[in-house]
Amino acid sequence: MTVTGEDSQLGADPLEPPLMAPLRRGLTWQAVQSMSQSAVHRDDPILRAIRETAAVRRGTRMTKLLSPAQVAGHLAGWLPYGFCYRSCDIAHLSEPEQLALLRTDGGVDGRVAFALRWRAIDPADYELPAGPAQPGLGALPAHSRIGAMVLGTGFTPSTDDLVPEYVTAGFADLPMPANAQLVAHVPGGEEVVLYTYQPEQHGWLRLAGPRWRGLLGELPGVSPDREYVPCTAAGTAKLIGQIDGKEYEAVADPPGEFRVRALTRAARYPVRTLSRRAEQALWRGVPCWVLQRDETWARLRLLRPEAEALHATGARCYERGVYEAWAPADELADHHIAEIAYQL
Incomplete structure (x- = not known):
């Protein structure tokens, strides 16, 4: 049937x-x-x-399970990246101990499960952690990985559930859509929305009331009493839109709203084209995202982690599937701005 x-x-x-x-x-x-x-x-x-059949469409709700330190990172300006799930596929998992098994940092402790939830801007931003997009993930040795092994079937390791898993395409950082949420799942199955993302201000508005200040106190470096938390880190990926041939930084509010980023509501015109831009380069023949750089050093993330790429770059695993390395800036080749166009 x-x-x-x-x-x-x-x-x-x-x-x-x-x-x-x-x-x-x-x-x-x-x-x-x-x-x-x-x-x-x-x-x-x-x-x-x-x-x-587990398709991602424009506006599909996506979820990434986080550690308290990762929550603090997103409050500072981290973007969605790496392993994630469709929210509907894990809706039946409501207790913290169930959701903690899906964390990307390898940790399963804690009485609370934290998560980032956002709506997909475009299906092109997601791929299976398996061949042909990511053929090398499932073959990486245990000593070089964090978190659960990657089966290569497109499903997360589980003794009881059938949960499709995704990675952001090439393990890229994705621009944070408007109204993304940082949430907590507490014992008893209750979900608490802690913060919501405000793109024009590039920060997070606290929604959790006094009852949940204890949850916020578990986040390192985060003041539970602060009503608005501005992001201190600049995003490594940006949305760019065009109106009448002129480019503007854009904001996505999927599934249907894509607009100019502007503080005043009257200036938030809908864009006619939309694309994602980020830096890419080759280092020792391995394609990487350039996350951070100065005149001397560059912080890189591998697009397609596999054994040969790890051997060539010495990249370390920072969370499940995410491998990064520091490289001398003058050794980068084919350094360019990659542009991924969306169909509106």
């Missing part, structure tokens, strides 16, 4: 199409879940077809 929107409320939102499987007597849910956990089935056409 096939699970459809008529059988479940999961199919009610067209922006979040449900994961669907052609279940039958010879292909039970338990069999599909078992296939998703075995590297032997990476190229199984049935498993691939099931995985492809």
Whole structure:
């Protein structure tokens, strides 16, 4: 049989199409879940077809589970990057100990699970942590990784659940959309929205009331009493839009609003084109994002982590799938601004 929107409320939102499987007597849910956990089935056409039903569309809600230190990083200006999930695929996981298993830093401790939630600007920003986009992830040795191993089937390691996983395309930083949220999941299944992102001010507005000040106190370097937290770090990726041939920094509020970034509401005109820009370069033949640089050194992140790239660059794993290195700036080749155009 096939699970459809008529059988479940999961199919009610067209922006979040449900994961669907052609279940039958010879292909039970338990069999599909078992296939998703075995590297032997990476190229199984049935498993691939099931995985492809979990589509990301413009406006799909995405979630990345965070440690307290990562929450503080996003409050300072970090952008979405790395491993993430469609929010609808993990909606049944509400207790902190369940969600903590999806953290990218390898930690599972804590009575609270923190997360960043945002809406996808474009499906092109996401790919499977498997071949052909990321063929080397599943072959990386245990001593060079943090967090759960990458199975290469497109599903996260789990003994009970069938959860599709994604990475940002090439492990890129993605511009933070308007109204992104930093949330906490507390024992009992309650979700608390702590902050919401205000793109024009490039900062976070606190929404959590006095009852939840204790949660905010767990975040390193964050004052629980501060109502507005401006980002101190400049984003490594920017949205650029055009109006009548002129370029402007843009703001995305998916699924339907893409506008000029402006402090006054009257100046927030809708843009006619939209693209994402970020720095790229080659170092020792390995393609990398340039996250930070000065005249001497550059901080790089590998687009496609694999054993040969790690050996060539000496890149370290900072969280699941994310490998970065420092390189002499004068050794970079093909240093350029990459532009990823979106279809509006």
